[in-house]
Amino acid sequence: MIGHIQLETAGSGLYEITAQLDAVVRGSGVTEGLCTVMIQHTSASLTIQENADPTARRDLEAWMERHVPEGDPHFTHTLEGPDDMPSHIRAALTSTTLSIPIENGRLALGTWQGVYLWEHRRRGSRRRCVIHIGS
Amino acid sequence: MIGHIQLETAGSGLYEITAQLDAVVRGSGVTEGLCTVMIQHTSASLTIQENADPTARRDLEAWMERHVPEGDPHFTHTLEGPDDMPSHIRAALTSTTLSIPIENGRLALGTWQGVYLWEHRRRGSRRRCVIHIGS
């Protein structure tokens, strides 16, 4: 089964999509299987991160901003703005696609795991993900 | 089919889990398919790395320790200890989930590839992985 989710991001940062994914899984009726989500963009990405203390996610974002900074004088791909090239690199360092087992009709995530869409562009955008549910 | 493996880690480092995964694959009876393994934690991760010379794995660990160091004064998420925040970042930079084709009843890994659980916490922990085998 193929499903889709869309998210309108309001700016850079981590947006949890666990609930939307779980809704697609429930809608599929699959109780034991595999859920794969792929983001259809190269300036946003996916990651599974701690869903408890938000300071963990902020420190993760800040590390990325320090190590893949905007305005790096080495960048030549600057036509789409100073936040475009860092976005592509940050996407390459994280994930474009994630496969999560389904157990008892739910994503088999650990207690503290959430699935996040990571918007890397400053202004945000409409982001689309394609989801495959297999058994 | 869904399976599980557990590993008690003794401290930070790379622990090979190829044999445990291959045992789950053999137990499934699937000869051609896909094996997906997901670690249910955000302070440990997965990676496929060279399984021959151990110096390659030590250099990989050391690179990570230099670039995502403990005690980075930028970190604010420090309540769970100085090794907690680096663990989350190191996990985001590597993999939480891996999908490996099955061919002739075995993981279709290259000659020098092994699957590793990467413990990022200093003290180690009991780590759980969920495995999905599909055809």
Added chain:
Amino acid sequence: MIGHIQLETAGSGLYEITAQLDAVVRGSGVTEGLCTVMIQHTSASLTIQENADPTARRDLEAWMERHVPEGDPHFTHTLEGPDDMPSHIRAALTSTTLSIPIENGRLALGTWQGVYLWEHRRRGSRRRCVIHIGS
């Protein structure tokens, strides 16, 4: 279904393999499903990146060369040459395996997405990928 692709790389850099993958998908006759590609090496990797402006890929390669440089005096795994250890680290920071949904008989990539094999060794090599197509 299991398929294979081989690529003879001419040196380090990003090589697009989207067309080869799409050919395997078409050959499978699967119209809705999941395509997983795994590279059977630890000194080359996979990534989904922008397939339009080549300066984006060059900046990505250059970032990696600056942050995981050849000749880093910390490296001890140097027997196979100065470009070997950086290759393993660059592979760990990107992807060894990618799963892409299939929709209407094609890889459900976004408009600007291409699938790339990233050769990290200087001299290039014969690189093999295993592909699994599931429904």
